[in-house]
Amino acid sequence: MAHRIRGRKNAKKGFQFTLMVVGASGLGRTTFINTLCDADVVPKRECDEPEMAHVEESIKIKPYTVELDEDGIKISLTIVDTPGFGDMIDNEYCFQEILGYLERQYDDILSEESRIKRDRRFRDNRVHALLYFIAPTGHSLREIDIELMKRLSPRINIIPVIGKADTMTPSELVDFKKRVMEDIEHHNIPIYNFPYDPEEDDEETVEENSELRSLLPFALIGCEEEIEVNGRRIRARQYPWGVVEVDNSEHCDFAKLRFALLSSHLQDLKEITHDYLYENYRTEKLSLSSGEESE
Amino acid sequence: MAPTQVGTGIGIANLPNQRHKIVAKNGSNFTLMVCGESGLGKTTFINTLFTTTIKTPRTYKRRFNKTEKTVEIEIIRAELEEKQFNVKLSVIDTPGFGDYTNNRDSWMPIIDFIDDQHESYMRQDQQPKRNELSDMRVHCCLYFIRPTGHTLKPLDIEVMKRLGTRVNLIPVIAKADTMTPTDLHKFKKRILEVIAAQNIQCYTFPLDSDDEASTKRNMSIMAAMPFSIIGSTEDVVTADGRTVKGRQYSWGVAEVENEDHCDFKKLRQLLIRTHMLDLIHSTEESHYENYRRTQMETRKIGEPKVKTVTNPKWKEEEEALRKRFTEQVRLEENRFRSWEQQLIAERDRLNKDLEAEHSHIKALEAELEAMQAGLSPKRK
Numbered sequence: 028m029a030h031r032i033r034g035r036k037n038a039k040k041g042f043q044f045t046l047m048v049v050g051a052s053g054l055g056r057t058t059f060i061n062t063l064c065d066a067d068v069v070p071k072r073e074c075d076e077p078e079m080a081h082v083e084e085s086i087k088i089k090p091y092t093v094e095l096d097e098d099g100i101k102i103s104l105t106i107v108d109t110p111g112f113g114d115m116i117d118n119e120y121c122f123q124e125i126l127g128y129l130e131r132q133y134d135d136i137l138s139e140e141s142r143i144k145r146d147r148r149f150r151d152n153r154v155h156a157l158l159y160f161i162a163p164t165g166h167s168l169r170e171i172d173i174e175l176m177k178r179l180s181p182r183i184n185i186i187p188v189i190g191k192a193d194t195m196t197p198s199e200l201v202d203f204k205k206r207v208m209e210d211i212e213h214h215n216i217p218i219y220n221f222p223y224d225p226e227e228d229d230e231e232t233v234e235e236n237s238e239l240r241s242l243l244p245f246a247l248i249g250c251e252e253e254i255e256v257n258g259r260r261i262r263a264r265q266y267p268w269g270v271v272e273v274d275n276s277e278h279c280d281f282a283k284l285r286f287a288l289l290s291s292h293l294q295d296l297k298e299i300t301h302d303y304l305y306e307n308y309r310t311e312k313l314s315l316s317s318g319e320e321s322e
Numbered sequence: 323m324a325p326t327q328v329g330t331g332i333g334i335a336n337l338p339n340q341r342h343k344i345v346a347k348n349g350s351n352f353t354l355m356v357c358g359e360s361g362l363g364k365t366t367f368i369n370t371l372f373t374t375t376i377k378t379p380r381t382y383k384r385r386f387n388k389t390e391k392t393v394e395i396e397i398i399r400a401e402l403e404e405k406q407f408n409v410k411l412s413v414i415d416t417p418g419f420g421d422y423t424n425n426r427d428s429w430m431p432i433i434d435f436i437d438d439q440h441e442s443y444m445r446q447d448q449q450p451k452r453n454e455l456s457d458m459r460v461h462c463c464l465y466f467i468r469p470t471g472h473t474l475k476p477l478d479i480e481v482m483k484r485l486g487t488r489v490n491l492i493p494v495i496a497k498a499d500t501m502t503p504t505d506l507h508k509f510k511k512r513i514l515e516v517i518a519a520q521n522i523q524c525y526t527f528p529l530d531s532d533d534e535a536s537t538k539r540n541m542s543i544m545a546a547m548p549f550s551i552i553g554s555t556e557d558v559v560t561a562d563g564r565t566v567k568g569r570q571y572s573w574g575v576a577e578v579e580n581e582d583h584c585d586f587k588k589l590r591q592l593l594i595r596t597h598m599l600d601l602i603h604s605t606e607e608s609h610y611e612n613y614r615r616t617q618m619e620t621r622k623i624g625e626p627k628v629k630t631v632t633n634p635k636w637k638e639e640e641e642a643l644r645k646r647f648t649e650q651v652r653l654e655e656n657r658f659r660s661w662e663q664q665l666i667a668e669r670d671r672l673n674k675d676l677e678a679e680h681s682h683i684k685a686l687e688a689e690l691e692a693m694q695a696g697l698s699p700k701r702k
Contacts, residue, residue, distance in 0.1 A: 053470020072472060077512070077519035081479040116477050117424040162468075163500075164361020167385055171423045191469075194500045196569055206382060213386055264502055267582050269574020277572055 041101030044293055045090075045152065047183070048106060049125065049175065050160025051113035054190030058249035059158075060106050062262065062273060063285060064093045067251070069108055086111040086121045088128050090152075097289050104289070107154060113171055122178045129154055129182045133308045153305065155296045156219065156288065157183045160190040161244060165203055168210040176216045182304060184219035184296050187211070192246035192279050193264065193271050200246055207244050218243075219299070221292065239287055245280040248273055349408035352598060353439075353458055355489070356413065357432060357481070358466025359420035362496035366553035367464075368413055370567065370578060371590055375555070376400050376413055393418040393431045397458075412458060420477060429481045436460050436488045440613040461605045462525070462593065463489045466496040467513065467548065471505050474516045486523030489609060490601050492592075493517070493524060498550030498584045499569060499576040506550055513548055527600055536596075543592050549585040554578050 050056050057069045068091050087110055095102045107128075112121050132152045139149050157179060161172055176185055187207065189195075195203060211218060220243060223236035250273045253260045262273040274282050288296075328334065356364040365377045377398050396415040401408060416432050419425075439459045446455050463485055467478060474482075485491045493513065498506060517524060524547070529540045558570040560577065568577040577583050593601070 053468060053472050077473075077515040080473055080516045081476050081520055083476045114475060116480065117426045119424055162361065164359075166361045166380065167382055169360075169421055170391070174423055191500050193571070194469075194497050196571055210385075266499070266502060266574065266576070267580075268576045269571060271571075271573050 041103060042293060043103045043105075043151065044289070044297065045105040045107065045154045045156075046288065047109065047125075047129075047154045047157045048160070049109045049112055049157060050190055051162060051171075052110065054160040054162055055247065055249045056108065056160055056190065057110075058251060059160075059190070059247055060091075060108065061251050062249040062281070063288075064095060064104065064106075066093065068093050068106065072110070083115040084111045085115065086124050088124065095289070100290075102289060102293075105152070118171060122175055125175075126178060126182065129179070130308065133182070133305055134312075136305065137309060137312065153300055154183055155293075155300045157185045159185055159187050160247075161187055161207060163189055163191050163194040163203070165195060165199055167203075167206045173210065173214055173216070176211070176218065177214065180217045182308065184299055184304070185216075186219050186284075187244035188284065189244050189246045191248070193248050195246075204244060204246070219296065221287070235291065239283065239292075242280050242283060245284045247281050247284065248279040249281070346407055349410060350598075350602070351410045351412075351457060352602065353412040353414065353460050353462075354593070355416070355432075355436075355460045355463040356466065357416050357419060357463055357485070358496065359468060360417060362466040362468060363551070363553045364415065364464075364466055364496075366555065367496075367551060369555050370553040370586070371593070372400070372402060372411070373555075374400075374402075376411070377415065391418075391422050393428050395431055395435050414460060425477055428477075429484060432481070433484050433488065436463075436485075437613070440488075440610055441617075443610065444614055444617065459605055459610060460489050461598075461601045463491050465491060465493045467493055469495055469497050469500045469509070471501060471509050473512050479516070479520050479522070482517075482522045483520065488613070490525040490604060491523065492589075493548040494589065495548050495550040497552070499552045501550075510548060510550070525601070525604075527597055527604075539591075539596075543588045546585045546588050549589040551586050551589060552576055552578050552584040553586075 048056050048060060052072070057072065060069050061067055069089075088107060089110065090105055090107045092103065092105045095104050109125060112118075112125075115121075132154060136151065136153060139145060159172070159176060161168065176187070179185060189200075189203070189207075192200065221236040221239040223233050225233055228236075248264065248271055250262045250264050250271075252262070254263050254265055254270070256263060256270055256272070264271045264273075272278050276282055354368075356368060358364060365379055368376050394417050396417055398413045398415065400411045400413070402411055403409075414435070419428055419432065422428070443455065443457055443459055446452060465478070465482055465485065467474065482491060482493065495501075495506070495509065495513075501509060516522075526544070527540070529537060529544060531537050531540060552569065554567050554569050556567065556569075557565050558568045558575050559565050560568070560575045566575070566577045567579060568575045578586050581587055
C-alpha cells in the first residue's frame with residue numbers, strides 16, 4: 028500500500044514517466060502511442076517517393092512529451108519512438124543506437140549526481156520501460172527479437188508485446204504467447220514480469236501481478252478512429268466480418284497494459300530503473316574508470 | 323494472304339480435341355515457388371489452394387537446436403488428380419528468407435536455384451538423347467508481402483527486382499485480415515506505385531479474349547493485383563449458419579472464399595483455372611529463352627557455366643585457411659633453420675677438434691724429426 032500513500036502526496040505534483048517503444052515498422056507502434064495518449068502525438072508516417080523506396084532508412088530516436096490526466100493524477104509522459112528499427116537489410120547497427128541512447132541518459136544522471144552544486148530542476152530522462160513489439164507470425168521469436176531483448180535487458184525494463192494482435196484467432200494467440208515465453212526462458216532473457224513475493228505481499232498484489240504475468244506478452248490492437256457501435260462511439264476497427272474493440276478486454280490486452288503502465292506499476296518500473304538498473308550501470312562505469320586510473 | 327475457308331468440314335476443327343486428348347493423357351507439370359518471411363502464411367496458403375495438406379505445418383520442438391543462419395530451398399512434390407486429369411505439382415519453399423538480423427545476400431540461394439533449373443534444362447536439351455527431360459523450371463513465384471500498411475521494404479524491392487526478370491512474379495499481400503478495407507486499398511495502391519517506380523517486372527497476361535465474359539474477368543483479376551489473401555484449412559461456422567473455410571475470431575469469421583474479404587478466389591482462378599498453361603508457356607517461351615540467349619551469347623555449346631564464387635562466408639573461410647597454412651609453413655621453416663644452425667655449430671666444433679688434433683700431430687711429428695735429427699749425427 029506504501030506506493031499508493033506516496034501517490035496521494037505526489038498527486039498534486041504529478042509523476043514523470045518515460046516509455047520507449049521499439050519494433051519493426053508496420054507493427055502498429057505509432058498507432059499504439061496515439062491510442063495510449065488518446066491524441067495525435069506521433070504524426071502518421073509520410074511515405075516517401077516510390078522511387079526512393081529502396082533506400083534503407085537507418086534507425087532514428089524521437090522523443091515526444093505529453094501531459095496526461097489519469098483519474099486526477101497528472102502524468103508527464105515522455106514517449107521515445109524508434110522509427111527505422113529492423114527496416115534495413117542488415118540490422119546489426121540498430122541495437123547499438125538504442126543502447127547508446129539509454130546509456131547516455133544514465134551518463135547524464137551520473138555526471139549530475141557528481142556535481143558539487145546539483146541542479147534541483149534537472150530533468151531525468153532515463154527510460155523506465157521499453158515496449159518491444161513482436162510480429163504476429165504465429166511461430167516463435169525471430170533472431171532480431173532475441174538479440175534486441177538480450178542486449179537491452181541489462182539497461183532497461185523490457186515488456187514484450189504482440190503488435191496487430193487481431194491477426195490471430197484466440198487459440199493461435201494462446202499458443203503463440205506460450206511459445207514466446209518459452210523462447211524468452213530458454214534464452215535467459217530477464218524481462219519485466221511483474222515481480223511479486225507470495226510470502227511478503229498481500230493477496231491482492233499477488234493476484235494482480237500473477238494475472239498480468241500470465242498475459243505476457245500483451246496482445247495489442249491500436250486504433251485512433253472512433254466508430255459508432257450500438258449507439259455508442261468507441262475506438263474500434265471495422266472489418267467486413269466484424270468489429271474489433273480496442274478497449275474490450277476480450278479482444279485484446281490494451282486496457283490492462285495501459286492501466287499497469289500508467290497507474291498500478293508506474294512506480295515499480297521507476298524504482299527498478301533507479302535502484303537496480305541504474306545502480307548496476309553506475310557500478311560498472313565507475314569500476315571501469317577507476318580501473319583505468321589505477322593502471 | 324487470307325486463309326481459305328474449307329467448304330465442307332474435313333476435320334481440321336477437330337485438332338483442339340486431339341490436343342486435348344494428348345494433354346489429358348500426358349498430364350501436366352507445374353512448379354510453384356512461394357517466397358517470403360516466415361510466419362506470413364505460406365504453408366497454410368498452399369494447403370488452402372490445393373484443398374489438401376501438401377505441406378505439413380512446422381513443429382517447434384527442434385527450434386532451439388538450429389544454429390545455422392541460412393536460407394534453404396525446400397521442394398515438396400505432389401500429384402493431384404481431378405476428373406482423371408493429372409498434374410505433377412512441385413512446391414518450392416524458401417525457409418529462412420528474411421528471418422535474420424542481417425539479410426544481406428539472403429536472396430542468392432533463391433536466385434541461384436531458379437537459374438540452375440534453366441541451366442539444367444538447357445544442358446539436357448543439348449544432349450543427344452532428350453526424351454526424358456526432367457523439368458523443374460519454376461513457372462510461377464508468389465512473393466508474400468508483410469501487411470505493414472506502409473510500403474515495400476528495401477529487402478522486398480531487392481528480391482523482387484531480381485525475381486521479376488527470371489520468373490513469373492506475382493506479389494501477394496499475406497494475412498490480409500489484418501487490414502481494414504480502406505487501409506488495404508491504400509496499401510495496394512502504394513505497392514503498385516513502388517513496383518512501377520522501381521521497375522519491378524510482375525506477371526501480366528493478355529486481357530483481351532474471345533468472349534466478353536472472359537475479358538471482363540481478366541480485367542477484374544488484373545485490377546486486384548497485388549492479391550490480398552487469407553488462408554485457412556479449417557471449417558468454421560459463420561454468424562448466419564454457413565459452414566465455410568475461414569478464420570474464427572471473437573468478433574466474426576473471416577472467410578477465405580468471400581470476395582469481399584480477400585482476393586483468394588481470384589488468385590486461385592489465375593493460378594489454376596484460367597492461366598496455368600499461360601504461366602507454363604511464358605516460362606518456357608520468354609524466361610527460359612531469355613536465359614538461353616544470354617548464356618549462348620557468351621558460351622559455346624557444352625561448356626560448363628562460369629561460376630563466380632562471391633559468397634562472403636566462403637571468402638572468410640578461405641582467408642582463415644590461408645592464414646593457418648602460412649602459420650604452419652612459418653613454424654616448419656623456423657624449425658629447419660634452427661636445425662641448420664645446430665648442424666653448422668656442430669660442424670665448426672668438430673672442425674676445431676680436427677684442427678687441434680692436426681696441430682697436435684704436427685707438433686709430434688716435429689718432435690719426432692728433431693729426435694731423429696738428434697740421433698743420426700751421433701752415429702757418424
